Structure formats: C-alpha cells, structure tokens
Amino acid sequence: MAAQSTLRHSAAEQVILAFVDKYTKMIRTKLRSTSRTARLLATLALATSIILAGAGARRRWKRKRAEREQGRKLVRTNSWLQHKDGSRTIYVPYQGRGGLAKVDIRTTKPLTFEAHRRLFLNPPRVSGLGDGHVPSAQTKPGLNLAFLHQFLSLLSIMVPRWNSKEAGLLVSHGAFLMLRTYMSLLVARLDGAIVRDLVAGNGKQFLWGLVKWLSFGGFASYTNAMIKYLEAKVSIAFRTRLTRYIHDLYLNDNLNYYKIHNLDGGLQSGADQFITQDLTQFCNAAASLYSSLGKPFIDICVFNYQLYRALGPIAFLGLVTNYSVTASLLRHLSPPFGRLKAIEGKKEGDFRSLHSRLIANAEEIAFYNGAETEKTFLNKEFTELRSWMEYIHGLKIRYNMLEDFILKYSWSAYGYLLSSVPVFLPAWGGLVGKSEQAEQTIKDGRERSRMKAFITNKRLMLSLADAGGRMMYSMKDLSELAGYTSRVYQLISALHRVHAQAYHAKGSEFELYSLADVQGTTQLGFDGVRLENVPIVAPGLWPQGGDELIDSLSLIVRRGDHLLISGPNGVGKSAIARVIAGLWPVYRGLVSRPKAIGEDGIMFLPQRPYLSIGTLRDQVIYPDGEADMRAKNRRDRDLQRALDASRLGYLPEREGGWDTRKEWKDILSGGEKQRLAIARLLYHEPRYAFIDEGTSAVSSDVEGLLYETCKQKGITLITISTRASLKKYHTYNLVLAQGDDGDRWELQRIGTETEKMHARRELEELREKLAQVDKWRARHAEIEAELNKVWVHADDDEASSESKEMAPPEYLAETPAVAAPAPAPVSAPAAPAAPAAPAAPVAAAEEKVEEKVEAQVEPQPEAEAEPEPEAEVQTQTQEQTKAEVVPEQQEEDQQAEESKASQQEEEDDTQTECGEPVPVTATASRAETEADETHDEYEEAKEEMEEE
Numbered sequence: 001m002a003a004q005s006t007l008r009h010s011a012a013e014q015v016i017l018a019f020v021d022k023y024t025k026m027i028r029t030k031l032r033s034t035s036r037t038a039r040l041l042a043t044l045a046l047a048t049s050i051i052l053a054g055a056g057a058r059r060r061w062k063r064k065r066a067e068r069e070q071g072r073k074l075v076r077t078n079s080w081l082q083h084k085d086g087s088r089t090i091y092v093p094y095q096g097r098g099g100l101a102k103v104d105i106r107t108t109k110p111l112t113f114e115a116h117r118r119l120f121l122n123p124p125r126v127s128g129l130g131d132g133h134v135p136s137a138q139t140k141p142g143l144n145l146a147f148l149h150q151f152l153s154l155l156s157i158m159v160p161r162w163n164s165k166e167a168g169l170l171v172s173h174g175a176f177l178m179l180r181t182y183m184s185l186l187v188a189r190l191d192g193a194i195v196r197d198l199v200a201g202n203g204k205q206f207l208w209g210l211v212k213w214l215s216f217g218g219f220a221s222y223t224n225a226m227i228k229y230l231e232a233k234v235s236i237a238f239r240t241r242l243t244r245y246i247h248d249l250y251l252n253d254n255l256n257y258y259k260i261h262n263l264d265g266g267l268q269s270g271a272d273q274f275i276t277q278d279l280t281q282f283c284n285a286a287a288s289l290y291s292s293l294g295k296p297f298i299d300i301c302v303f304n305y306q307l308y309r310a311l312g313p314i315a316f317l318g319l320v321t322n323y324s325v326t327a328s329l330l331r332h333l334s335p336p337f338g339r340l341k342a343i344e345g346k347k348e349g350d351f352r353s354l355h356s357r358l359i360a361n362a363e364e365i366a367f368y369n370g371a372e373t374e375k376t377f378l379n380k381e382f383t384e385l386r387s388w389m390e391y392i393h394g395l396k397i398r399y400n401m402l403e404d405f406i407l408k409y410s411w412s413a414y415g416y417l418l419s420s421v422p423v424f425l426p427a428w429g430g431l432v433g434k435s436e437q438a439e440q441t442i443k444d445g446r447e448r449s450r451m452k453a454f455i456t457n458k459r460l461m462l463s464l465a466d467a468g469g470r471m472m473y474s475m476k477d478l479s480e481l482a483g484y485t486s487r488v489y490q491l492i493s494a495l496h497r498v499h500a501q502a503y504h505a506k507g508s509e510f511e512l513y514s515l516a517d518v519q520g521t522t523q524l525g526f527d528g529v530r531l532e533n534v535p536i537v538a539p540g541l542w543p544q545g546g547d548e549l550i551d552s553l554s555l556i557v558r559r560g561d562h563l564l565i566s567g568p569n570g571v572g573k574s575a576i577a578r579v580i581a582g583l584w585p586v587y588r589g590l591v592s593r594p595k596a597i598g599e600d601g602i603m604f605l606p607q608r609p610y611l612s613i614g615t616l617r618d619q620v621i622y623p624d625g626e627a628d629m630r631a632k633n634r635r636d637r638d639l640q641r642a643l644d645a646s647r648l649g650y651l652p653e654r655e656g657g658w659d660t661r662k663e664w665k666d667i668l669s670g671g672e673k674q675r676l677a678i679a680r681l682l683y684h685e686p687r688y689a690f691i692d693e694g695t696s697a698v699s700s701d702v703e704g705l706l707y708e709t710c711k712q713k714g715i716t717l718i719t720i721s722t723r724a725s726l727k728k729y730h731t732y733n734l735v736l737a738q739g740d741d742g743d744r745w746e747l748q749r750i751g752t753e754t755e756k757m758h759a760r761r762e763l764e765e766l767r768e769k770l771a772q773v774d775k776w777r778a779r780h781a782e783i784e785a786e787l788n789k790v791w792v793h794a795d796d797d798e799a800s801s802e803s804k805e806m807a808p809p810e811y812l813a814e815t816p817a818v819a820a821p822a823p824a825p826v827s828a829p830a831a832p833a834a835p836a837a838p839a840a841p842v843a844a845a846e847e848k849v850e851e852k853v854e855a856q857v858e859p860q861p862e863a864e865a866e867p868e869p870e871a872e873v874q875t876q877t878q879e880q881t882k883a884e885v886v887p888e889q890q891e892e893d894q895q896a897e898e899s900k901a902s903q904q905e906e907e908d909d910t911q912t913e914c915g916e917p918v919p920v921t922a923t924a925s926r927a928e929t930e931a932d933e934t935h936d937e938y939e940e941a942k943e944e945m946e947e948e
C-alpha cells in the first residue's frame, strides 16, 4: 500500500514537473520573439496590475478595519445598522477571543407568516386541534396526531428549505449516525475475531486484531464526539430559527407584544417563559430526538438484518415479537409525560414571573416593606412547583423500574435464548446454523467458530438491546417533547391569531365589543387626529366583551389646536390615547392619525415614563438607536439642546457623559424621568404629541416652560391631565364625565367670548359668595368676642342677671388679661375673629366656652329649631355686651346690632340648608372653613381671569 502510494506520488510529481517545464519554455520562447515595446508594455501592464491589486487589497483591508471599528463602536453604544430591506447588521463580541462576529438578521417576510398561518390557525380536523378555526390550547399534549401536526408545523419553521443550513446540519448529523452504526457492526465483528484468535492461540492475528481495534476505537471516538457536536449545533440552529421567527411575530408594528397579554390572553402567562425556557427545552429535545430515535432506528434495522442473516428466521421473528410486545407494554404503563411536562413548564413560568415582578417593583415593595408578603407568594408558588416535580419523579420510579427490568435483564435473557437457536436448531439457524452443519466433523473448528459467532451475535444483540432500549427510553423523551411542542405551538398560534386578528366566532355568537366584534376603521396618514363616532371601550380578554367607557366620541385636532383632555380618574382619558395609538381596537367609527410614530408623525408619552437599557444618549433618542440618530444627522449637541430645554442640561456632566450606562429607571427621580420624556419629544419633534399626565411630577413653573418650548417647536399637544392650570397652554378642552350620569363629554374652546363671559359670571358669583363669607366672618368674630366676654348661668335669677354684670367664670377670672377683651373689630372682614391675645389659656378658655354653649344648645335640638331659646341666649349676651360697651365704641355696638340680625338670618339659612339646627360654634367654624375655601377659589379664579 505504502509502495503504491509512493509510486503514485512520484508519478504525480513527474506530471507536474513536465507541465511546468513545458509552459516555462513556451513563455521564454514567446518573450524572445516579442519586440521591446511589447515587452515594455507588458511590464507596464504587469506593474499597473500589481499596483492596482495592491491598492485594492489595501482598500479591502481598510474597509475591514473600518468595519471592525464600527462594529466595536456599535457594540459599545448598543446599536446596530438598519438596511433598506428591513434587515439589520449587528456585531456580537466573541467572548474571550476579543473578536467581533458580524451577524446579518433578516426579518421574516410577511408572505412567510401568511403561508404558515394555515398551519397554526387552521389545523386539519383530523389532528384534533380546535374546530378547524382556532387551535385549542386545551388539546392534551401526548403522542397523538395533534403532536404530529404541531411538530411538523414547527419543523417547517426550523428547516425552511432543503438547502438551508439546518438541512445541511441534519444531513451531516445523519451521516455521522450511520457511520457510528457501521462502526458498531465492524467492532462487533472484530470483537468476535479477537476472541476467536485468543481462544485459538493465534498470536499474530490477535495482535493485528488489537491494532485494528485501537484504530477503529479512535475513529469511533471522533464519530461520537462529532455526533454530540452536531446535535448541539442542530439544537442551536433550531433555536435561532424559532427565536427569530417568534421575535419577528412578537415585536412588530402590530403591537402583538401588547395585545397577546392584554387582549388575547390565550397564553395564560407571560410569553417570556415560553420564549426563553420552553423553546430551549423543545429545541434540545428535538435535536436529541434525532439521535435518540433516529440512530436506534437505523441500528435496529441494520442489526436486525445482520441477526436475521446470522441466526435465521425464527430468531428474527422472536426479535420482532419482542419489540412489539415490549413497546406496547411500556406505552400502556407509561405515565402521560407530555402533559406532565407541559404543566411543569407553566408552573416554572409562574414562579419565574413572580421573581421578575419582584425585581421590577423592588423599590415600591421596599417602601411598603412587603418582603414577607412577597416571600409568602414566592414560597407558595415554589411549593406548588416542587410538589408537582416530586409527583412526576414519584411516577417515574415505578416506570423506570419496569423499564430497566424489561430492557436490560429480560432482553438479555431473551438474547441468550435467540443465540442458542443455531446451536440447538441448526436447520433454522441461518448462516451460523449452516456453518454448524458444515463443521460437524471438525470438532475444534466448530467450537471456535461457534465461539466467534456467539461473541459477534452477543455484541450485536447487546447493541440491539441498547438501540431498542434507547428507542423505548426515547418514548418517554418523545412524550416530554410532545409537552414542549405543545407549549411552543401554543405560543406561535396565539401570536398568529393576534397578528392576523383571527377572532372568528361561529355564526353571530359573540359578545358585544369582543375581539370578534371589531368593526371600526383606522386611517393612517392623516395630518391631524380625528375620531368619528368612536366608542371608547376597555377590551376584555378574548372571548369576553369589553366595557364601554365613552359611548361615542367625535373630535378633530388640527395643527396648532392644542387639546386638553380632562375629567375624573378612571373615566377613560388614557383610553382615548390607547385607541388612537392602536393598542385597543377601534370597535366602531373612524380613527384618523398620522402614520409615522416620531419625527413628522405622532408620539405618545405614556403615564409611566419608560427608560430603556443602554447609554444616556439612548434614553434621549429612544426608540431610535445611535445609528438612526446619525442617519438623521443629529449630533450630541442637539441632544444637549433638548436636555437644556427640558431643564436637564446638567445630566450628561453629572452622569459622566453620553456613553454612560446605568440602570436609569433607578437613578433618575420621578420629575427627571418626566422631563427626560419631554426631551425625547423635543429630539423627535413629532407634529402631534399625546402627553398623558406627562408633567404631573414637574414643578408648575418648569411645566409652563416645557409646554411653551414644545409649542414653539411646532408640536401640537394633546394633553391628558386633571390639572386645570394646564388649560392656559391649550386651545380646546375635552371634558369627560359630564352630565348627571357622567356619561357625556363636552368639547370647549378655551378663551372664547362665551367662555370669558362664563368665567366672568363665575367670578361674579364667587365675589358675591365672598361678600357673604365676609359677613359670616364678621359674625364669627363677633360671636367669639361675645363668648369670651360673657357667661350664662342657667340657675341665676333672671332679674339680677339683667341688672348686674355677670361675674366671669373661674377660668376667665384666673386670666385677667383676657377676662374682658374688647369686641373684635367686625368691620375688618378678612381679619381673623380670634381675640387680641391668642395665648394658650385663651384657647383653652374658648374651647371651654364652646363646649358649654354646645352642651346647652345641643341637647335641645327641637327647642333650637324654634328661635326662642337661642334668642334668649343671644339676648342675654347682647344685653351684657351692651353693659360693657364703652361710649366710644358706639359704632361697633351698632355693628353688633346688625350682626345679631345677620345671625338670625344665618340660623335660618342653616336650618333651611341642612334641615336640622346646627350649633352656633359649628356654624361659625364652618363659616371659617368655607370662607377660606371660597377665598382660595376666588383668588384662583381672579388669577386665571387676569391671565386671560
């Protein structure tokens, strides 16, 4: 062999040498025969081409270097390249190697989704999935037709074309699997031969057998390693295909990532668990199934054929019977692993999502000190998961016992039995039987041959048992795969359903405002925002109907018509934005809005400001990436301007530059987050912007500046707010929840003559009220003053009490400074009615007096209803006041007279309003409070009027 190869090599060398010789000679002769000019030209051409090639190579090298540089920068700035066809180029660092891998990501074409829709939304009836319209998530995962349909549907995504990379991987994986089967056959034969040579004492053959064994071993190890490697590659390739497909379907302009949870609800838990965990397990199981089912299948076919040849038909029949009996036994006794695994996946998902919630809301939970409650929830969820896993493993014990006994021990015994067929029944014993018959006479030879045949067959049988065992074990894997398949299929079919809005209902059996009842139209590309007879409905999860928040809303916002949407909490202000943004369906009517989101289009600033992962720059330009920003010709200084305008100019310096990466949602304060959202608005410069309570945490002076800046930039604002102070920045006001039932809405123009008149009238009314309040205040002061001066003894003789001044009560006597205060100046309405020296004892005294008066007045409500007893008290008070009044206080006395009359009026009023008498002190303090409120109201209204 070696000699042959040497010979072959030398022959090849001679051929090459002859070829080189021939052409060298030819070139030399040609050169000699050419002219000098031609040679010069040729030299020039050669030199030019060398120079050009060099320049080309340099350019290529430079381009590569620039690309690498760009890649590094994109990685650093968490950015990517977007191409015209929608594909993106991202750079991924190679961990440990310091290099960069360039990955082109092509989005799945809409046509592909349409082609796949039939598989996921209209599965054949025979598969038992749904009623032919919507696949039912309730179909129990298991080894049935539904599983076959689901798996094949997923396979069409995982291996899209026969010439795809995945198909290539599967083919090479298959080739290595076959090679391993062939190697097993060779090893089985070699095993037999080595034992035979050993028994026969044939040293040379034995050694040669060992050499062959070792070389086979080396190659078999390589084959095994390659099988494992290719299996992992297949799994990753499947996962890549499916993940990209799901991402394309999940995150697109149709907002499926919002709708699948808020409208469809078919997943019953977060999609994250499906995409991260279930998908991975499905791909691993599918890739290993190929080797755990495909290889044993090939093994069984090949080994059975070999054994049939070696052992004859009886043994073969026995083998086949054995397989069928064992398979059906195991299948019947096997627990429903598919369903069990699917439920385990769901429980894992629930546990995981609780942890995610904890991370996302850590600050709020920490403020409430809710760790204990959260721990209880987590422990409860984990206990459920644990008991489920224990239950599965408990079921597995019995099954594993049975499986082991059947596959290992009973099969081996059966194998010995089958190997004995050629020995005891040579006529039925195939090749071995024939050799038995032929070698009847040669005793030694017969025994050696029998030994070799036995060893070979035993090995074959062992391999067969192993293959059969793996095949049986993989029945369990197959059931588990069915569980994962059903989870992944459920996710993709729900996504297709949301994407295609495929909510069909049989006949007309659907709830009002369910997803099958969406009849409205959305017109994109309108320069403005228009709603025509659109009911605002909070949608229910399919198939439930939604709740109507606003019966029918019609409005139009043109450029420059800033609109304020106001109304109480929960009436549906944000809901209007959700309908216009396309998050909620337009059940009826027409919605028109600009097409683009962002520059020259419309933008929505949600109630909770969102901060993405990435650099400070990314926060301002979100949802743009840095590459988009550069493409728009924007520089960092533009961003700085946007930050300056939203009073956040200090941020880059404080945080260490534009490229700083931090957990921004934890770093920025509530007001800063809102101002950052405004900066985002200023960066994108849309034509229309919905600001949903976007400045509620911003101080009102800055709020005004922000609104003015946005307006100066030409952004038409549609603000959702409960703050009346924002009215001045808007042209229209849509007021929700009007009317007695709160089901009407009103669209008012701010600052019209009618509105001004309305405001003036309101102001007038307030003024009148204020005058009334002034009177109340005066009266309050008067009463307080009188109460501080006098005391009514119920058991005193009336005559004597009239003739002499009443002695002040004990506590007043103890505080002479306050014992006889001058009556409060009632003419000063705004002045507080408290006595001149508001010391603590005075307050205590006041309290006591009030208590006394209340004690006297309150137990007799009926008597109070008639003015007599109260009048009596007042008369007494009045007379004693008179006795005390000094001559120069005549004027005040007169006012006191007036106030007496007004008190009477006031009492009458109180009785009319409330229907029952109110104690004097209560009336006074109420007057005080109302006076304050009305005064505030008045001040506000006045301010507003002045501004207007």
Ligand SMILES: Nc1ncnc2c1ncn2[C@@H]1O[C@H](COP(=O)(O)OP(=O)(O)OP(=O)(O)O)[C@@H](O)[C@H]1O
Pocket: 262, 538, 539, 540, 549, 568, 569, 570, 571, 572, 573, 574, 575, 576, 722
């Ligand atoms: N995803 C949802 N699915 C179903 N109903 C919802 C959903 N989101 C909100 N709702 C309900 O819709 C109603 C209107 O909510 P919306 O957020 O529009 O109120 P709002 O007027 O903006 O209140 P606020 O001033 O408190 O922000 C509320 O009763 C709310 O419970």
